[in-house]
Amino acid sequence: MTPYAVLEERARAVLPEPVFDYYAGGSGDEETLAANARAWSAVRLRPRVLRDVSRVDTSTTVLGTRVSAPVLVAPMAFHRLAHPSGELATAEGTSTAGSLLVLSTRSSTRIESVAKVSGPWWFQAYVLQDRSLTKDLVQRAAAAGARALVLTGDTPYVGRKRRDRGSLAIPDEDFRANLERLTDLTLAEQASNVTFDDIGWLRELSGLPVLVKGVLRGDDASRCVQAGATGVVVSNHGGRQLDGAVASAEALPEVVNALEGRGEVFVDGGVRSGRDVVRALALGARAVLVGRPVLWGLATEGAAGVRRVLTELQEDTAHVMALAGAATVAEVSADLVWTP
Numbered sequence: 001m002t003p004y005a006v007l008e009e010r011a012r013a014v015l016p017e018p019v020f021d022y023y024a025g026g027s028g029d030e031e032t033l034a035a036n037a038r039a040w041s042a043v044r045l046r047p048r049v050l051r052d053v054s055r056v057d058t059s060t061t062v063l064g065t066r067v068s069a070p071v072l073v074a075p076m077a078f079h080r081l082a083h084p085s086g087e088l089a090t091a092e093g094t095s096t097a098g099s100l101l102v103l104s105t106r107s108s109t110r111i112e113s114v115a116k117v118s119g120p121w122w123f124q125a126y127v128l129q130d131r132s133l134t135k136d137l138v139q140r141a142a143a144a145g146a147r148a149l150v151l152t153g154d155t156p157y158v159g160r161k162r163r164d165r166g167s168l169a170i171p172d173e174d175f176r177a178n179l180e181r182l183t184d185l186t187l188a189e190q191a192s193n194v195t196f197d198d199i200g201w202l203r204e205l206s207g208l209p210v211l212v213k214g215v216l217r218g219d220d221a222s223r224c225v226q227a228g229a230t231g232v233v234v235s236n237h238g239g240r241q242l243d244g245a246v247a248s249a250e251a252l253p254e255v256v257n258a259l260e261g262r263g264e265v266f267v268d269g270g271v272r273s274g275r276d277v278v279r280a281l282a283l284g285a286r287a288v289l290v291g292r293p294v295l296w297g298l299a300t301e302g303a304a305g306v307r308r309v310l311t312e313l314q315e316d317t318a319h320v321m322a323l324a325g326a327a328t329v330a331e332v333s334a335d336l337v338w339t340p
């Protein structure tokens with residue numbers, strides 16, 4: 001078993017079944033969920049020999065913020081289903097690892113409380129049916145110290161997950177952690193009429209740079225940047241939205257080519273090892289985001305588990321960089337990828 005599979009099994013053992021299934025599952029027949037992992041494996045590396053790799057530095061910057069490695073925490077809903085300290089533990093584990101947390105609109109902990117214990121963080125924005133709710137959330141996030149917004153563009157409707165058999169109950173207090181005054185729950189659902197115009201709207205009302213998450217096409221990435229985005233996150237939502245969508249490793253080169261350096265490109269979906277991190281960087285990503293592994297760390301060991309998952313990925317990244325002949329993140333360049 002891979003280290004990731006071992007961790008996933010440990011999380012399965014401690015989590016209630018409906019929670020594990022909600023976290024682990026993908027939409028439809030889980031084709032894209034499976035394709036994400038396979039597509040990283042298909043990227044072969046061309047290691048360089050006889051380079052001085054006695055000191056490997058994995059640190060880098062993301063939108064100007066220094067992080068200890070190009071590995072960030074993806075936005076995920078309802079961390080309190082995994083651990084009673086929820087997002088507080090995730091934020092603590094993330095910052096002690098020197099990483100950066102992207103806090104979900106569906107955080108089950110108050111934004112301001114997470115901000116107090118967090119290192120650098122970004123806020124993931126869902127545009128909700130009641131836009132005044134979104135405006136309020138985004139302005140609260142900016143006031144609490146978020147350094148960027150991540151607008152998720154791939155969720156006009158929530159993907160149907162077969163593993164989610166309707167037995168998952170989200171406690172009201174978790175759902176409403178940031179929506180105290182809400183009376184009509186449907187107003188808090190994702191809006192299905194979000195467009196490129198909302199990039200400018202979010203930028204203006206927050207004063208923050210905006211990344212668009214869920215981009216899988218070069219033309220879309222260009223439109224995002226033209227509309228004012230500072231970059232994009234290449235993502236298929238961990239195989240949880242359109243099943244059959246292209247794997248993120250397959251979509252990444254097209255997006256990198258289309259932007260030609262006009263924005264920072266991030267990627268997530270199935271990144272499980274230092275190999276995958278190096279592959280993503282060599283294909284042009286600034287950094288990766290990891291999702292489920294962080295939830296498994298949180299479920300099994302709280303903040304310490306989150307820190308462990310991230311530091312193990314960082315150490316593995318350093319090891320893979322050394323064996324590939326790259327002493328710095330800048331040296332993880334496109335020529336490290338083998339093309340037949």
Ligand SMILES: Cc1cc2nc3c(=O)[nH]c(=O)nc-3n(C[C@H](O)[C@H](O)[C@H](O)COP(=O)(O)O)c2cc1C
Binds near residue numbers: 290
């Ligand atoms: C349980 C769960 C909840 C998620 N919630 C959100 C969310 O609230 N907002 C969002 O933009 N993406 C959400 N995502 C998608 C992640 O941000 C990310 O794209 C994906 O999990 C990365 O793939 P990985 O889990 O294979 O690493 C969620 C993913 C999972 C597994």
Ligand SMILES: CC(C)CC(=O)C(=O)O
Binds near residue numbers: 077106155158240
């Ligand atoms: C509430 C959901 C829309 C959160 C999500 O993005 C997911 O579960 O994938």
